[in-house]
Amino acid sequence: MENKRWVISLIAVWTGAIALFLYIPIFSVITSSFGKSRYFRFPVKAWSDKWYDQTLGANLTTDLHLTSFYVAGCVALIAVVLGFFGALAFARYNWRGRQFYQRLIMLPIFFPQAVLGLALLLWFTFVGVLPSWEAAVFAHLVWIVPIVTLVISIQVYGFDAAQEEAAYDLGANRWQAFREVTLPALAPGLFSGALFAFLLSWGNFPLSTFTTGADSTVTEWLYTKMGSGYTPMIPTMGALSVFGAIVILFGGYMFLIVQRRRRLERNE
């Protein structure tokens, strides 16, 4: 017993140390955004919220976040729809060429993103698409749809196809079986797929930098600014972007929970 307590406390210390090591950089970015100094310092000596005043006051901040949000929102929506049908083909049905398809779909994930971004820019120019945030949506999709497909596939693999047959057998037509059985059973996979898509797009730099053209996302601005002249607005913007993503995702999650509550209450 004594011995066991020892082991448990050792594990706790070890885990704490790892977490500290990994999270201190993130934590330091957030603290330095509240620092008075013009430079990135840790620990912070004097505190101030002036960088927040400056950042929040700038139109730039809203524009950057809106662009990031448009891109990530569109990517999440389209990727989930494509990924859902892609995952059904990937994991639910057996068809000629499925193995080839399963390998083909992985290809973009292995491709270095910077090269992929450049290739896409050249391709867009060739077919006459002007670089813009809409073009960036397509670029992100090339890389993110395969990932979302894989994420949803995991859920599809765990789905007992006999459930669909049972629905038919109990009088459902194809559409009813889909709406009543297949879709709700796969919903958790769709949710995590959307989450992945949104976050991967929100934080993406290499694809955006080549394809957004005149539009700029938060990550692009951060990177450019770091290269061309550091200002404490960088950690501030970074922190804001993290808060923003948390608010959007948490808000979306709450919305789903409230919806489900309401549906259950209606069923009572």
Add this chain to the structure above:
Amino acid sequence: MVNAAPILRMVNLTKQFGRLVAVNDVSLDIQEGEFFTIVGPSGSGKTTLLRMLGGLEKPTAGDIFLRDERVNQVPANRRPTCMVFQSLALFNHKTVGQNIEFSLKMRGESRRARRERGLALMNVVQLPEDYYDKSVTKCSGGERQRVALARALASDPDILFFDEPLSAIDYRLRKLLEVELKDLHRTTGKTFVYITHSLEEAMVMSDRIGIMQEGRLIQIGSPNEIYLQPRNKFVSEFMGEVNTLAVQAGADGGIDCPAFERRFTSPVKPDGFTDGYLVIRPESMRFLNDPSEAENHLEGSLFNEYALGSRVQYHVSAGGSMFVVEKLREQAYQGGLNDDVLIGWDAKDSVLVTD
């Protein structure tokens, strides 16, 4: 009732998947209210046959008639039949009540009518009422069986199909559910078509049994007929452990067993019997003190014994083969392993089958 028009008729029913013939020329009539069980090892085509009857698979050739109406092309959702799947296929994201009422919801029945019927069915399958709002994922194995059963009964189908629903359940619960299923068959009066790989399970529940082997229905009969008059070696061995001896029809009405260079007295021979197998059930085999106590005997030695609760099983090694003898516990063999023993049987307790 036996001579009424069958509720379900299969005529030369065949299903091919590519070059594989899963179901081969099956013709069978099932009577209204019957508990019919199709038994076969895995890969014998019994599940494919059931899926065709339920409308989940289309026949390659042959016809299916439901009350004299040809239903080959009628999809599952328009057939007055319902299936309990091997995996049960419960809707895991729904509650017990929602699962049971699914078919009623598809029909557009009101929420109140659905709830009323759902609760009534839960009563029929002995599920407590407060399970109505419980998630099916929180139910135990036996409770899930009951939910699946109630769900299948909800649409009031003419025929219920069962695709080995008890195969993944532990022995004691399975025995209990077998009895409940048979009782449910009595109380509902519906036609049950059940498939299983366990002839023991089939014997307990069924009015009639059909044995399937490699896509063909090779014997149909009551549990007693199948038990007492298996048509071939496959059916006799499917019953569980039996003793089989390769034999030929001999002179003066006896049968010759080349392996033991013996002539045994013969039970009733099938028409035109020349060679085949003599089957003796373990419980028909006796230990003898003297060869004169039975019509036929063999000398061997007691190799091992196994306690089976109410019975004891013995393996006796004789002439290079192992014979199984089973006795009630009260009549257990009094002696030790490696004893030289005499085992024997009477012709009336044996059966002749062909390959």
